[in-house]
Every structure is written in structure tokens, then in C-alpha cells.
Amino acid sequence: xxxxxxxxxxxxxxxxxxxxxxxxxxxxxxLLLLKVTTREGSEGWSECVAMSEPLYSPEYTAACQDVIxxxxxxxxxxxxxxxxxxxxxxxxPFLGHQMxxxxxxxxxxxxxxxxxxxxxxSYLGSSRDLIDCGVSVGITSTIEDLVNEVSxxxxxxxxxxxxxxEPGWDILPVRTIRELxxxxxxxxxxxxxxTRHDTDLLKQLDxxxxxxxxxxxxxxxxxxxxxxxxxxxxxxxxxxxxxxLESARDALALKATSIINIKPGRVxxxxxxxxxxxxxxxxxxxxxxxxxxxxxxxxxxxxxLASLPGFTLPGDTSASSRYFHRxxxxxxxxxxxxxxxxxxxGIGVHIDLNFIEQITKTRKVIxxx
Ligand code: NPG
Numbered sequence: 324x325x326x327x328x329x330x331x332x333x334x335x336x337x338x339x340x341x342x343x344x345x346x347x348x349x350x351x352x353x354l355l356l357l358k359v360t361t362r363e364g365s366e367g368w369s370e371c372v373a374m375s376e377p378l379y380s381p382e383y384t385a386a387c388q389d390v391i392x393x394x395x396x397x398x399x400x401x402x403x404x405x406x407x408x409x410x411x412x413x414x415x416p417f418l419g420h421q422m423x424x425x426x427x428x429x430x431x432x433x434x435x436x437x438x439x440x441x442x443x444x445s446y447l448g449s450s451r452d453l454i455d456c457g458v459s460v461g462i463t464s465t466i467e468d469l470v471n472e473v474s475x476x477x478x479x480x481x482x483x484x485x486x487x488x489e490p491g492w493d494i495l496p497v498r499t500i501r502e503l504x505x506x507x508x509x510x511x512x513x514x515x516x517x518t519r520h521d522t523d524l525l526k527q528l529d530x531x532x533x534x535x536x537x538x539x540x541x542x543x544x545x546x547x548x549x550x551x552x553x554x555x556x557x558x559x560x561x562x563x564x565x566x567x568l569e570s571a572r573d574a575l576a577l578k579a580t581s582i583i584n585i586k587p588g589r590v591x592x593x594x595x596x597x598x599x600x601x602x603x604x605x606x607x608x609x610x611x612x613x614x615x616x617x618x619x620x621x622x623x624x625x626x627x628l629a630s631l632p633g634f635t636l637p638g639d640t641s642a643s644s645r646y647f648h649r650x651x652x653x654x655x656x657x658x659x660x661x662x663x664x665x666x667x668x669g670i671g672v673h674i675d676l677n678f679i680e681q682i683t684k685t686r687k688v689i690x691x692x
Contacts, residue, residue, distance in 0.1 A: 324405045324435060325362040326691050329396060331388055332356045333684045334618075336647050340472075342616065343462040345489035345516035346378040352616045352646070355384050356679070357391075359430040361405075367434025368674060369624070371426035372588030372615035379514070379615075380422070380563065380589065387423040392689060395420075395427055400691045407432035411591060421566055421591040428592040429624060437669035443627035444664045444671075447597055450632040453661040457483035457637035458645055459512065459614065462492050466499055473500055476645075480660040483508040483534070483637040489516040494527050501531040508637065512537035515563060519547045522554050534636065535560040535582050545570075548579035558582050562613060566590055568598045575606055582636070586613035587628060588621075596628055604633040614639030619652025623670040626655065630664045651679050 335353040342349045355371040371391075373382040394417050399405060402413060410428040417424075436446055458481040463469040473484055484504075486496055488511045501509060510533050517525060517539045525539055535558045540547045542563035552559045561580040565571050567590055574580045583603055587596045603610045612629035615621070622640065629638045640662060643654035652672040655662050665671030 324365070324431075324438065326399065326405055326431075327360045327362045328688050328690045329360075329430075330358040330686065330688045331391065332358075332679070332686045333384060333388070334651070334679060334682045335684055336618065336651075336682055338616070338646055339644070339648060341461065344487045344512075345462070345514045347376070349374070349616065352618070353384055353684070354618070355387050355426065356620065357426050357430040359434050361434050361438070363438055365434040365438040367430040367432065367437065368620050368670060369426045369429035369433060370618055370621040371422055372586070372617060372621060373422040374615075382420065382422045387420070387426065390417070390420050390423045391427060392687075395423060396689055399427065399431075405431060407435045408594060411594065422588040425588045425590070425592040428594065429587070432593065433669040440668045442666050442668055442671050443593070443624050444630055444666070447593060447627055447631060449627060449630040449664055451630050452664050454626055454629045454634070454640060454664060455482045455637035456641055456657050456660055456662055457481060457485055457508075457611070457639055458641045459485045459639045460487065462487050462489060466496060469496055470499065470503065473504070477504060477507065479642075480657060481641070482660040483510065485510050485512055485537070485639065487511075488513050490521070490524075493524070497528060497531050497533070508534055510534040510537065510560075512562070513539045515539070515541050519544070519550065522551055525551065526555050529556040533557045537584060538562040538564065545574055545577060545579045548574070549577045552578060552581065560584055562586065563589070565599070568595060568602060571599045571602055575602070575608060581608065583608060583610045584613040585610050585628070586615060587625065588615055589613070593624060593628060597631070600631050600633045609633070609635045611636035612638030612640055614641065616646055618647070619643060619650040619655060619672050620670065620674065622655055623652065623665050623672040626662050626664050627670070649678060651675050651682075
């Protein structure tokens, strides 16, 4: 393919309710949306999952736009023939910036698959039409608010609940939810809020039959996770620490993680995600698909990824209504706790351009030389 132009837009959507994690509170979702138009007449869409501030990872929306415009796109424009599977190699000289690279690769892959009439799911290796949905529940002001929110999700049919935790908001919320719903698959996510000194505290989660504790320690403390994993009975699952196939391989070798959360943005794209999936399948390590408060554009591709055979645990792949009053695509509607994998070519969803126009903060079109 030859690229004709790339449109970079920042959009902002209010969240249906504030989402508090150990690193901050989100009221809105600001994100960068990419549209790649090719000379062959195909259009590819993606969203860059970085947040507006570098709190979850070092990347943030404005920096992503900058690195895409300043370094990544000029490099891609030099390619005679742009092929999605070659993008990560082409961009390898630029260090880091996984979310920016993932966004570009995904938009190009979407354009390519649309041109060839292939859906994301079949291209990635989907093994089912429906995926199980989990939901991630933020830290609330009171236990009562938490119970109310979890009750809503359970009545909507979510098949797994994930509670955000931090020091001071851990044992009590977990005990409360477990006592009220003894059978619901339950897990927790600390987003790096604890240290190696908190081992005894984290051991106190063991009686509550959790599926996993996600990223309790700093992303760089892979050894600390391996040490912790020997002490606690609940499986440790890494998120922020896994930024590539190599880091996944190392974390598994160290026994720092026994389950992996695969987030395509965090690891540089869907192709790298499939490689991590394959590595985990070879090693009998369950994986699940993480979420970054995506709109329907990112969700479509995530749902396709989550339908690969190694994704044996429900992901943070919730219905559009969990996040937004109105989505920028046809909404993802959950039926009986499941979402349907889009079957149309590419990401396979209809994009609501009128609505996108209404929520656009900035728009820039970069034309290939
Ligand atoms: O359902 O998309 C979702 C949110 C899932 O909890 C979730 N994401 O640390 O995994 C995380 C967390 C997150 C949200 C991280 C926003 C960064 C930004």
C-alpha cells in the first residue's frame, strides 16, 4: 500500500462515572484518533490508548502526537510499499513509544485488512464469535458506593469483577465484595501501588479466592514480583511490566507472573500481542485482554484479540455503556455477559463521523510527500 494522508485528531468524551485508580481519577477520556488513507482508496482507523497525562505509563496524548508527526510518520512515508507486518521493524530505531507505534500499526493494519476483505479476528487467529466480559471497578468514596456499583455490573451480567486497590483500600473492599458474592470471579489491580515491604499485607488477600493480583509493585521491580509470588498464594499477574515479547519471556523465566494481561497499546501493537499470546500458550500461561477505557474503535480490535484461544480469562473488555453515554462507533452491547467479535473487514465497526466532529478538540492532516 501507499499512504496518501494521515489524520490525527484529539477527541474528548465524558465518562459515565469517575474512574479512580491508585494513580489518579479520570472524569473524561481524551485520546488521539488516527485515520490512515491509502492511495488504493482504503481507510484505516485506530486509537492511541495513551492518557492525557503520563500517570499510567510515560506516554501521553500530546507526546504521542508529537512523536508520530516528528519521527514515526516521516519514516513510514519513506517506504515504497507499506505493509503492516513490517511496521514494527521499520520503527525499531525509535526507542519506546509503544502506544504511538501501536496506533500507527493498527490503523495501517485496518486499512490493509479492509483492502483485502479480512476481519481483524480472522487475521489474528480468532477461535470464537463471542467473548466473556469482565469489568474494572474504580476506587469509590465509600464501601457502600462500591457495593452499589458492583451490584449494577453483576445485574448487567458481567462475568468477572476487578477491583482497583491501593494501600488503605484493599482488604475491606475485597472482603465485602467476596462475602456478598461468594461465587463471582474476582480479581484486584494495584497499578504499582505497593512495595516489597507490603508482602504481609498482600498475603491477607489470600483467603478471598481471587483469580489474581495485578501489578502490585513498581513496573521495574520484576524481581520483587518474583519474590512476592513465592510468598502469596494468589497468582500474580503483570500488566505495566510487560512492554514487549522479550519482557514477557523474562518475567515468565523469573516466575514473576503466572498470568499475563495483554494490552496491545502497552506492548506496541496487535502483532506483538499475538506473539505474547503464543508464548503464553506454549507455556500454559493464561492471558486476558486489558483495557484502557477505549472507544469502540480500540474496543473492536481488543474484542477480536480476546477471541484468540489463549485468552481463557474474561478481559477488561466491557460494553460501551460501561464507559460512555454515546460511543464513536455503533455501541458494543453486552448480551448474557458477552460481546460479539466483529466480522466485517478490518476492525469491522461503523464509525460515527458526525459525533466525532462534535467532540473533536484538534484535527491535523499530514499528507505524504
Ligand atoms: O475497562 O478499559 C477498561 C479499564 C480497565 O482498569 C482498567 N484499566 O490499569 O488496567 C488498568 C486500567 C487503566 C485505565 C490504565 C486507564 C490506564 C488508563
